[in-house]
Amino acid sequence: MFDFDRLFEDLTAEGFGDWAATLKRETAAALSSDGHGSLTTWIDAWTKLPDIAADTIRLDQGAVEATGLISDDERAELRTTLQQFHPWRKGPFRLFDIDIDTEWRSDWKWDRLQNHVELRDRRILDVGCGNGYFGWRMLAAGASLVLGLDPFLLYVMQHEVLRRYLGPSCPNYVLPATDAIIPPRLNAFDVTFSMGVLYHRTSPVDHLKALHDSLKTGGQLVLETLIVDGDARRVLVPEGRYAKMRNVWFLPTVPMLELWLRRTKFTDIRLIDITATSTDEQRSTDWMTFESLPDFLDPADQTKTIEGYPAPVRAILTATGT
Numbered sequence: 633m634f635d636f637d638r639l640f641e642d643l644t645a646e647g648f649g650d651w652a653a654t655l656k657r658e659t660a661a662a663l664s665s666d667g668h669g670s671l672t673t674w675i676d677a678w679t680k681l682p683d684i685a686a687d688t689i690r691l692d693q694g695a696v697e698a699t700g701l702i703s704d705d706e707r708a709e710l711r712t713t714l715q716q717f718h719p720w721r722k723g724p725f726r727l728f729d730i731d732i733d734t735e736w737r738s739d740w741k742w743d744r745l746q747n748h749v750e751l752r753d754r755r756i757l758d759v760g761c762g763n764g765y766f767g768w769r770m771l772a773a774g775a776s777l778v779l780g781l782d783p784f785l786l787y788v789m790q791h792e793v794l795r796r797y798l799g800p801s802c803p804n805y806v807l808p809a810t811d812a813i814i815p816p817r818l819n820a821f822d823v824t825f826s827m828g829v830l831y832h833r834t835s836p837v838d839h840l841k842a843l844h845d846s847l848k849t850g851g852q853l854v855l856e857t858l859i860v861d862g863d864a865r866r867v868l869v870p871e872g873r874y875a876k877m878r879n880v881w882f883l884p885t886v887p888m889l890e891l892w893l894r895r896t897k898f899t900d901i902r903l904i905d906i907t908a909t910s911t912d913e914q915r916s917t918d919w920m921t922f923e924s925l926p927d928f929l930d931p932a933d934q935t936k937t938i939e940g941y942p943a944p945v946r947a948i949l950t951a952t953g954t
Contacts, residue, residue, distance in 0.1 A: 662808035674789040677716040682706045691772035694739035697726040698797040719920040722762040735920035737913045744905045751775045754822035760829035763790035767804040780806040811842040827856035840896040847953035858883045859947045875928035875937045898951035909944040
């Protein structure tokens with residue numbers, strides 16, 4: 633568990649030793665048992681996972697899967713332990729015939745973007761990666777290394793559970809950090825993803841600048857975020873909550889988002905998808921029993937949030953770093 637030595641060694645070998653040292657130091661601090669009230673409980677649950685090995689691993693399908701022969705008692709024990717890492721938001725996964733039906737059908741988002749980005753032999757950064765679901769899909773597409781950043785320790789722990797069965801030696805990592813850990817002009821990654829993060833930032837321009845700094849010259853950004861209709865002069869700034877979320881700051885139009893990308897030195901900006909989020913794509917399940925999208929929409933008008941704002945619509949854009 634928490635074995636990141638190969639990552640730090642690879643980054644150092646590629647000339648990013650100072651940043652690797654920063655990542656190592658900040659990761660150790662974040663994973664201190666004193667830093668989170670539930671971390672010790674999650675670590676204890678991880679140690680109680682059944683010691684079983686997969687015969688087959690499939691990373692190239694909607695439900696990332698590990699299969700193998702296990703007893704009914706082991707399967708029951710595994711299910712009970714996996715439930716201790718509730719809520720499961722990104723997925724789906726299938727571990728030894730246990731379907732982890734996550735809140736988000738993240739595979740639908742992957743299907744929208746996968747043909748618009750080349751990942752073979754690429755080094756990937758995924759900012760706000762959650763439990764690292766997309767990282768497994770990226771490995772299946774040929775990525776040489778995936779580094780995910782997410783500050784929520786539950787998602788880091790979920791990834792550690794998945795690594796145990798999907799491949800502890802696979803170059804797919806999730807570290808407890810945000811884009812704030814990206815130094816100016818890092819220039820380390822071939823492709824950087826930011827999906828579902830921009831609207832949570834109090835400064836979207838600073839977020840885009842950090843993403844730009846992460847990329848090699850000519851590297852590709854994949855950006856997915858909430859948008860609203862309108863021209864380049866419109867940005868929705870919710871007063872209070874948006875879809876019951878407290879931390880939503882800016883919902884731009886596509887023209888405004890393209891302007892932000894140009895101002896932060898991105899070129900070759902392409903809009904590849906606009907999709908309204910449906911209650912089939914985001915919903916409560918046995919693996920995420922809290923409120924979800926059906927509870928966030930106006931029951932009398934599904935085109936509006938409960939607060940009266942436009943219901944969630946998401947755009948995916950790609951752009952090139954200079």
